[in-house]
Each structure stands twice: as C-alpha cells, then as structure tokens.
Amino acid sequence: MSNQNGKKVCSTAFRLTAPGIFKKETIEHSLTENDVIVEPYLASVCHADLRYFTGNRRKEALAEKLPMALFHEGLGVVQESCHPDFKTGDRVVIVPSIPGYVLHNKTKDQCCKNCQDGGLPNYCLESEFLGSGYDGIGQSRLVIGADNLVHVPDALKDDVAVLAELCSVSLFAINSTEKLTSTNSKKVAVFGDGPVGYLTAAALHFIYGVAKENLLVFGAVQEKLDQFENFATTALVFDYNFKDESGVKTVFECTGGQFSSSAINQAIDLLDSEGAIVLMGVTEELVPINTRDVLEKRIQLIGSSRSNVQEFKQLMDSMLNKGYQNALRQLIPETASSIESVADLTKAMEETAAQKGWKKTYLSFNWG
Numbered sequence: 001m002s003n004q005n006g007k008k009v010c011s012t013a014f015r016l017t018a019p020g021i022f023k024k025e026t027i028e029h030s031l032t033e034n035d036v037i038v039e040p041y042l043a044s045v046c047h048a049d050l051r052y053f054t055g056n057r058r059k060e061a062l063a064e065k066l067p068m069a070l071f072h073e074g075l076g077v078v079q080e081s082c083h084p085d086f087k088t089g090d091r092v093v094i095v096p097s098i099p100g101y102v103l104h105n106k107t108k109d110q111c112c113k114n115c116q117d118g119g120l121p122n123y124c125l126e127s128e129f130l131g132s133g134y135d136g137i138g139q140s141r142l143v144i145g146a147d148n149l150v151h152v153p154d155a156l157k158d159d160v161a162v163l164a165e166l167c168s169v170s171l172f173a174i175n176s177t178e179k180l181t182s183t184n185s186k187k188v189a190v191f192g193d194g195p196v197g198y199l200t201a202a203a204l205h206f207i208y209g210v211a212k213e214n215l216l217v218f219g220a221v222q223e224k225l226d227q228f229e230n231f232a233t234t235a236l237v238f239d240y241n242f243k244d245e246s247g248v249k250t251v252f253e254c255t256g257g258q259f260s261s262s263a264i265n266q267a268i269d270l271l272d273s274e275g276a277i278v279l280m281g282v283t284e285e286l287v288p289i290n291t292r293d294v295l296e297k298r299i300q301l302i303g304s305s306r307s308n309v310q311e312f313k314q315l316m317d318s319m320l321n322k323g324y325q326n327a328l329r330q331l332i333p334e335t336a337s338s339i340e341s342v343a344d345l346t347k348a349m350e351e352t353a354a355q356k357g358w359k360k361t362y363l364s365f366n367w368g
Contacts, residue, residue, distance in 0.1 A: 005082070007031040012367060013139035014345050017067040019055030022342045025067075027135060029143035032105050034083045036146050038076035038092060040137040042336065044162050045352050045361040046073055049131060053349045069138040071363070072096035072131040073165040075158055076142060083146035093164045093316070094137060095148040097306045100126025102145040122172070122306040129306070138345070140367040150312040153320065159332050160325055162362065164315045167328070168307035170200040170252075171314060173278050174208060176304050177250055185249035185272045186214050190232070191263040192254030193219025195331060195358055196280060198227060200252050205231040206324035207314075216248070218266070220259075227330055227358075231323075237262070242269035249275050256281025261288055268293045276300040336362035 009029040017023045031037065049070045051057050078090040086092070099121040101111040108115040112125035121127070130136040152161045174180070180188060188210050190201045201217050204210040215232040218240065219225045225234040251267040253260065260283045267277050268290050279301060294301070318324060337348040345363070352361040 005031065005033055009037055009141055009143050011139045011141035011143075013069040013135060014339075014342055015067045015069050015135070015138075016052055019053060019062065020346070020350075022345050023067070024342050027069075027139065029141070031080075031082065031143055034102075034105060034146050035143050036078055036083055036086050036092075036149055037080040038094065038142045038144060038149070039079050039140060039367065040071075040074050040076040040094070040142055041365050042158055042162050043071040043074035043137045043363045043365065044166065045071070045349070045363065046131075046166070048072075050349070050353055052131075054353050065133040068131065068133065069135040070131045071137040072129065073162060074137040075152065075162050076137075078149075079141065081146070085146055086149060086151075091152045092149040093152055093161055093312055094130070094142070094144065095150065095307075095309045095312050096130035096136070096165060097122045097308065098128045098130070098134075098145065098148055099124035100128075102147045103128055105145070121308050138363075138365075140365075147309060150309060150316060153316055156316065156319055159336075159362070160319050160328055161316075163328055163331065163360070164312050164319070165307070166195075166331075166360075167199050167203065167315055167319075168311035169280070169304075170196070170203045171207070171311040172307035173200065173252060173280050173304035174203060175311065176302055177276055177278060179249065179276075180208065181210075181214070181249045185247050185275065187216060187245075187248040188214065189216040189218065189248050189251045189267070189270060190254060191218050191237075191251065191267060192256075192281065193217065193221055193224035193228070194254065196256075197252075197254035198330065198358075199328075200254055200280070201228055201232045202324065202327040203318075204252075206321055206327060207318045214247075216245075218263075231327065237266060242266045245270050246272065248272055251275070251277045252280060253277055254280045256283050258283070258285075264289050268297070268299060271297060271299055273297045274299070276302055278302045278304050280304055331358055331360050333359045333362055336364040338366060339363050340366045340368070
C-alpha cells in the first residue's frame with residue numbers, strides 16, 4: 001500500500017468525442033487517500049455504450065456528456081493502491097456507480113441529503129457513473145476509490161466475471177423486493193425475453209432458488225423464450241389469459257420501450273392482491289397504466305436502477321455455481337476483440353452495432 005496523496009496520474013484514454021468518432025487522449029487524475037490505480041484489461045459493451053456511439057441519444061445529452069471514455073462493465077488489475085484491502089496485481093471487478101462520498105473521499109454525513117438520510121449509494125445525489133458523463137473503463141489507468149472494487153476469486157474465469165455489472169442490475173432489483181413470495185403466492189414472473197429478462201430469470205432460479213414451475217417468463221418471440229426452458233416456465237404474451245393465473249406475488253418488468261405499457265398492465269392482471277411490480281425496463285415516453293386495479297389490489301410499483309457493491313460481492317460467490325455459469329454462457333462470445341488503437345475500437349463498436357443477437361462484445365485492451 002502506498003501513500004501518495006495528491007499524486008498526478010496520467011492515463012491514455014480512447015474518448016468518444018462525437019458519435020462514431022474516438023480520439024486517443026491523455027487525461028490526468030489526482031490520487032487521493034483510499035484510491036486505487038487500476039489498469040482495465042477486459043470490458044463488455046453495453047447498449048448504453050452503443051447509444052452514445054451511434055448517436056441514439058438526445059442531442060442535449062450528447063453535448064453534455066461528450067467527450068468521454070466509454071464502458072462501465074469491466075475487469076482490471078491493480079497497479080498501485082492507497083488502501084490496505086488491495087495490492088499490486090490483484091484482479092478486480094469495477095463497480096461503476098460511484099457515490100459522492102467515495103468520489104470526494106468524505107463521510108456519508110458530509111454528502112447529499114439522501115446519503116445523510118441513510119439512502120442507498122446508487123441513489124446518491126452527488127454520484128457519478130463510469131461511461132455516462134464521467135470517463136469510463138476505456139482508459140489505461142483508472143483511478144477509483146477502493147469501495148468501488150471487488151476482488152475476483154481465483155477460480156472464476158474472466159469471461160464470466162466480466163458479466164458482473166450486467167448481472168448486478170438484476171440482483172439489485174431482486175434484493176429491493178421486501179417479500180419475493182409468500183405462503184399462498186409462491187410464483188414469480190418476468191416480462192421480457194431479452195438479455196435483461198434472461199439474466200433476471202437466471203438469477204431468480206440459480207441464486208434465489210425459485211423453482212422452474214414457479215418461475216414464469218413471458219415474451220413475444222418463441223425462439224428467445226426457448227433459451228429459458230432449462231430453468232423457467234415460458235409463455236407467449238399473445239395467447240395467455242393473465243387474469244386466469246393465480247399465485248403470483250412478484251413481477252419483474254424487463255421490457256422497456258414501446259412494450260412497457262402492455263407488460264405493466266398484463267402484470268397488474270396477473271398479480272395476486274398486495275403483490276409487487278419491479279420496473280426495470282427503460283422508456284423515454286410516458287406509460288399509461290391501469291391505476292384502478294393497482295389501487296384495488298394494493299399493488300406496489302418499485303423502480304430499480306443500477307446496483308451497489310453489495311451485489312458485486314454476492315455475484316463473485318454466486319458465479320462459482322456451475323449451473324449459473326452455464327446459463328450465463330448464452331451471452332458470452334467465443335472471442336474478445338483485441339483493442340490496441342482507435343481504429344480497433346471503432347471497428348469493434350461498428351460490428352457490435354450491426355449485430356442483433358444476444359452475444360455480448362468483449363474488448364481486450366492492450367495498452368502497451
């Protein structure tokens with residue numbers, strides 16, 4: 001452990017300066033107490049990264065957030081540490097949601113009103129998120145507080161561990177529910193047959209022990225639903241009578257976009273009285289819902305966004321489960337794209353934007 005408070009750290013970054021355009025730049029960090037210097041070596045591309053790269057964001061948002069280094073799903077190796085829990089050479093997973101008290105090295109009582117009131121770190125009003133208006137993992141030397149790093153077990157391979165951030169969003173949503181099931185309502189449902197729905201259903205089964213017969217997954221494409229068959233009971237939304245189902249305590253809405261409204265209203269029909277809907281799907285539009293039945297059935301609507309270090313620690317243990325690993329392999333690519341230059345990164349992002357499948361894109365950084 002070193003003590004070099006105030007030391008300047010230069011980092012080579014591939015920063016997105018405009019949609020489709022990366023530029024190699026040097027950025028400077030200041031090392032403070034409890035900080036760790038990490039060299040990111042493997043990143044996974046998220047849809048949020050693609051929206052920046054393709055310009056599929058509001059012009060105001062692009063103007064506000066660019067230029068910046070992208071990516072928030074990744075692994076790194078510790079180069080230098082000012083914290084006793086980490087040493088040079090440690091393999092770590094990076095937690096991208098940085099609360100203000102970690103970012104500015106102060107106590108929660110000195111942070112925002114939400115932190116002062118005991119709020120969750122991912123809802124800190126002074127927080128930053130890697131690759132979202134704050135330089136992300138696409139750089140050679142990331143300086144980050146030790147509270148935002150988690151050790152990766154030696155037995156866990158990189159290709160699984162790098163999915164931790166993506167999986168953590170589902171775990172946070174599940175952990176946010178006060179009561180997942182009850183004595184007479186033993187079923188849990190997931191709406192959405194895409195990767196978010198898949199990872200949420202996989203976590204419910206392999207981590208939280210929801211049996212296949214009690215785990216319902218609803219989607220619109222049979223070929224996608226087929227991927228869930230090993231651990232969930234599936235059905236197409238078009239030919240299902242939701243009002244006839246009983247015993248469902250909790251629903252996770254993972255659709256988002258134009259299908260949010262129909263999914264939420266179908267979930268309202270599906271739920272037992274005093275059930276809960278956890279909203280995970282993102283939409284830019286207002287969503288009309290059947291509030292009458294929400295009131296009559298006393299349904300809770302719970303919003304869930306991002307995750308905390310707790311979920312990452314939980315995942316480092318859960319990912320050692322072979323059944324869970326096999327489920328995650330549906331998203332793991334055969335190879336990672338080698339990134340040594342702006343041209344390499346641009347090509348990898350263009351190819352990712354063109355593909356429509358489930359497989360993630362992994363970026364293997366060679367900083368030289």
